[in-house]
Amino acid sequence: MRPAAVTVVPPADGLGGGGVQYELKLDGFRCVAFARGDRPAFLQSRSGRDLAPEFPPIAAAVARLPEGLVLDAELVAWRKGRFAFEELLHTRQARAAATDVVLGLIAFDLLALPGRDVRRLPLADRRRLLLAALADVPPPIQPVMATTDRAEALEWMDQLADTGVEGLVCKALASPYRPRGAGRTWVKYRRxxxxxxxxxxxxxxxxxxxxxxxxxxxxxxxxxxxxxxxxxxxxxxxxxxxxxxxxxxxxxxxxxxxxxxxxxxxxxxxxxxxxxxxxxxxxx
CATH class of the missing domain: 2.40.50 (OB fold (Dihydrolipoamide Acetyltransferase, E2P))
Structure with missing residues (x-):
C-alpha cells in the first residue's frame, strides 16, 4: 500500500471515520520482509528486488523471526544522531567499514503471521498483532512510533525534526491492507x-x-x-x-x-x- 500525499495532517475523523493512526514518516528504503525459516530472509523492495544481499545485518535479524512472519517496513540508516538516507546508497563494504553507521528495520505493518494472512484485518488489529510479534525482538528490528492522538503525533514530529523525521503517515484504523493501493485511507504528510x-x-x-x-x-x-x-x-x-x-x-x-x-x-x-x-x- 502506498499513501497519497496531503498538505494537512487529517483529524481523527478525517479518513472515513473509525479513527486514525499517526506514524512517524522515516527516510529509508521501503521493503516487505519475509522470514522463511531455514531459507534466507527476503527483503522485497518496491520494484520486487531482494535487498537482503546488500544489507546482511538486517537479513540476519529477519531470519531469526518465526517462519512465516511478514512485515511491511522501512530499512533505515542512523549516523551521528540522524537518519542518514545517503548511507543506504553506499556499497555494503563501505557501510561495514563505517563504524558509526547503524542499520535498522522499522516495522509499521504486519501482513502475515506463521500460517495466517492477516491483511484483511483492520489496521487496529494488525497493529496489536505487530506489537505482540515484536515484543521480545531486539534491535535492529523495531515497531514504528505510532499514536491515535493527532496532537501527540504533531509534537513528536516537531521534537524529532532534527533527527531527520520527514513527517507523518496517517492511516484509517479500520483499513485492511490492499496490495494494489491505499486510496485515501492512507495518506502522508511531509514536513x-x-x-x-x-x-x-x-x-x-x-x-x-x-x-x-x-x-x-x-x-x-x-x-x-x-x-x-x-x-x-x-x-x-x-x-x-x-x-x-x-x-x-x-x-x-x-x-x-x-x-x-x-x-x-x-x-x-x-x-x-x-x-x-x-x-x-x-x-x-
Whole structure:
C-alpha cells in the first residue's frame, strides 16, 4: 500500500471515520520482509528486488523471526544522531567499514503471521498483532512510533525534526491492507522547511517567467517547481524586470535572464531530493 500525499495532517475523523493512526514518516528504503525459516530472509523492495544481499545485518535479524512472519517496513540508516538516507546508497563494504553507521528495520505493518494472512484485518488489529510479534525482538528490528492522538503525533514530529523525521503517515484504523493501493485511507504528510533565498535568474519569457533560479544562503542552487502561476509570474516580472541583465545560458537551466541586483524570495523545501517551491518575493 502506498499513501497519497496531503498538505494537512487529517483529524481523527478525517479518513472515513473509525479513527486514525499517526506514524512517524522515516527516510529509508521501503521493503516487505519475509522470514522463511531455514531459507534466507527476503527483503522485497518496491520494484520486487531482494535487498537482503546488500544489507546482511538486517537479513540476519529477519531470519531469526518465526517462519512465516511478514512485515511491511522501512530499512533505515542512523549516523551521528540522524537518519542518514545517503548511507543506504553506499556499497555494503563501505557501510561495514563505517563504524558509526547503524542499520535498522522499522516495522509499521504486519501482513502475515506463521500460517495466517492477516491483511484483511483492520489496521487496529494488525497493529496489536505487530506489537505482540515484536515484543521480545531486539534491535535492529523495531515497531514504528505510532499514536491515535493527532496532537501527540504533531509534537513528536516537531521534537524529532532534527533527527531527520520527514513527517507523518496517517492511516484509517479500520483499513485492511490492499496490495494494489491505499486510496485515501492512507495518506502522508511531509514536513516542508520555509527558507529565504536570493533570486539569481528567471527562466522563460522575461515578461511571464516560468521559474526562478534561487541560491540558498548555504550555497545550494534550486530551480523552483511547479511552474509559476499567472499571478506569480506577473508579480515576479514586475519586480524583477528593472533588475534583469542580458539573457545568458546557464549550464544547468538553459537560457535564463540573470539578475544584476539582489532580490530575495521565500520558498519551501520538501522531500528527497529537495524540491523548491516559490512562495513569494520578500518585501524587504
Amino acid at each position: 516542508s522547511d520555509t527558507l529565504d533565498a536570493t533570486v539569481r535568474a528567471l527562466t522563460g519569457p522575461a515578461a511571464r517567467p516560468h521559474a526562478l533560479v534561487l541560491r540558498l544562503d548555504d550555497g545550494r542552487v534550486f530551480l523552483t517547481t511547479p511552474r509559476l502561476t499567472p499571478v506569480q509570474a506577473r508579480e515576479v516580472a514586475q519586480v524583477a524586470g528593472p533588475l534583469l541583465g542580458p539573457p545568458a545560458t546557464d549550464p544547468d537551466h538553459g537560457q535564463v535572464h540573470p539578475l544584476t541586483a539582489p532580490l530575495r524570495a521565500e520558498l519551501t523545501l520538501t522531500g528527497r531530493p529537495p524540491t523548491a517551491t516559490f512562495v513569494r518575493l520578500r518585501g524587504d
